[in-house]
Amino acid sequence: MTFTQRQSQEHFLRAQKSIPGGVNSPARAFGAVGGSPVVMDRADGAYLFDIDGNRYIDYIGSWGPHILGHRHPAVIDAIHAALAKGTSFGAPCELETQLAELVIDAVPSIERVRMVNSGTEATMSAIRVARGFTGRNVLVKFAGCYHGHVDSLLVKAGSGALTLGTPSSPGVPPGCTADTIVLEYNDPQRLDEAFTARGKEIAAIILEPVVGNMGVVIPTPEFLKALQNVCQKYGSLLIFDEVMTGFRVAYGGAQARFGIRPDLTTLGKIIGGGLPVGAYGGRADIMNVVSPVGPVYQAGTLSGNPVAMASGIATLTRLKESNPYPQLESMTKLLVTGLSKLATDAGIPHTIPQVGSMFTLFFNPSVVTNLEVASKSDTKAFARYFHAMLERGIYLACSQFEANFVSAAHTDADLNATLNAAKQAFKIVAAA
Numbered sequence: 001m002t003f004t005q006r007q008s009q010e011h012f013l014r015a016q017k018s019i020p021g022g023v024n025s026p027a028r029a030f031g032a033v034g035g036s037p038v039v040m041d042r043a044d045g046a047y048l049f050d051i052d053g054n055r056y057i058d059y060i061g062s063w064g065p066h067i068l069g070h071r072h073p074a075v076i077d078a079i080h081a082a083l084a085k086g087t088s089f090g091a092p093c094e095l096e097t098q099l100a101e102l103v104i105d106a107v108p109s110i111e112r113v114r115m116v117n118s119g120t121e122a123t124m125s126a127i128r129v130a131r132g133f134t135g136r137n138v139l140v141k142f143a144g145c146y147h148g149h150v151d152s153l154l155v156k157a158g159s160g161a162l163t164l165g166t167p168s169s170p171g172v173p174p175g176c177t178a179d180t181i182v183l184e185y186n187d188p189q190r191l192d193e194a195f196t197a198r199g200k201e202i203a204a205i206i207l208e209p210v211v212g213n214m215g216v217v218i219p220t221p222e223f224l225k226a227l228q229n230v231c232q233k234y235g236s237l238l239i240f241d242e243v244m245t246g247f248r249v250a251y252g253g254a255q256a257r258f259g260i261r262p263d264l265t266t267l268g269k270i271i272g273g274g275l276p277v278g279a280y281g282g283r284a285d286i287m288n289v290v291s292p293v294g295p296v297y298q299a300g301t302l303s304g305n306p307v308a309m310a311s312g313i314a315t316l317t318r319l320k321e322s323n324p325y326p327q328l329e330s331m332t333k334l335l336v337t338g339l340s341k342l343a344t345d346a347g348i349p350h351t352i353p354q355v356g357s358m359f360t361l362f363f364n365p366s367v368v369t370n371l372e373v374a375s376k377s378d379t380k381a382f383a384r385y386f387h388a389m390l391e392r393g394i395y396l397a398c399s400q401f402e403a404n405f406v407s408a409a410h411t412d413a414d415l416n417a418t419l420n421a422a423k424q425a426f427k428i429v430a431a432a
């Protein structure tokens with residue numbers, strides 16, 4: 001049987017006539033690697049099946065949510081049970097409180113939590129709360145961290161060392177980003193300088209406590225320490241954007257792993273178990289500024305809807321009961337060790353940072369500590385690797401600058417099949 005994605009290609013031509021770029025989120029579009037995206041039909045466990053009938057071992061898990069694998073029976077059953085009782089009430093229901101209690105129980109710093117419908121909504125709301133609580137406007141973010149498509153966070157660094165950010169997308173008025181300072185990740189010195197200059201105006205620092213969105217980048221202990229120090233010294237809030245890392249790098253997220261208590265935390269992805277859920281929460285005194293207790297407005301017609309809550313509850317409950325984290329971490333370690341050895345054998349300069357079940361194979365000889373280093377990766381080599389893997393039934397993130405995920409549904413056989421494919425893929429990359 002020869003590998004073909006003909007039906008995917010034909011369908012994608014049709015999709016482009018009705019949907020901008022044929023996709024409802026640009027990360028799916030294969031823009032960074034070329035070619036036509038694969039159109040999926042269904043998923044099961046560790047596998048995706050496209051409309052041509054090809055099967056792929058999936059290392060994206062819908063960009064994070066499917067830590068249990070696709071269609072976990074406990075999750076599907078919970079969704080069915082909720083569906084049978086109605087899809088949305090526009091009134092309180094018990095499931096919202098149950099998910100809130102699970103989150104508070106899991107995440108050390110969260111005392112109150114509000115459900116929303118996406119990670120973007122969560123970060124947008126958290127920074128509004130931080131600004132409302134502190135009465136300050138300025139935000140600090142880090143180059144390469146992604147927090148959803150929030151106006152004030154779609155920003156790139158200006159030219160000077162301490163300049164405020166300029167919009168990174170047309171349609172974002174310069175006024176929206178004028179109060180956002182962009183710094184390099186893992187640079188405690190620049191962080192100190194920024195706070196020395198503007199500390200009393202800074203409402204909050206927002207960051208991915210392990211970055212996934214420029215590929216996996218690990219924070220140094222010095223950087224984490226510096227974040228806590230400046231926030232304490234200047235009365236700014238520390239916001240951990242754990243939309244990706246929450247329930248991924250540990251049940252309690254990166255903050256549990258590192259033993260840090262941020263003031264506010266944003267969640268998404270795993271918390272919805274594949275349905276649209278986001279959440280933001282933190283210290284009770286801070287969260288009490290949110291309407292209707294306090295004056296900071298935030299709302300949502302479908303927020304806390306019972307079907308999505310049921311999916312989240314089933315996912316977190318299963319994670320709590322089965323504790324797959326040690327197993328996920330050791331399987332991922334086996335995979336990245338194997339990949340690294342094969343890449344070395346093929347003479348390919350690379351680095352593979354891993355935290356828990358998140359990893360990125362950077363075609364880059366240096367340890368990737370920030371966006372500047374990440375940008376020096378060989379994206380052409382990545383594109384060749386990506387397509388060689390895809391043709392061999394391995395579905396990786398379609399950009400060098402993304403995280404890949406192992407799920408609890410992956411087996412040793414899946415990992416071995418992946419390494420076999422990688423051995424051939426690296427030969428293709430090395431020969432080019």
Ligand SMILES: *Cc1c(COP(=O)(O)O)cnc(C)c1O
Binds near residue numbers: 268
């Ligand atoms: C995915 C992601 C978001 C955005 O979440 P959406 O649900 O896509 O809006 C925000 N922050 C981080 C760290 C993410 O990984």
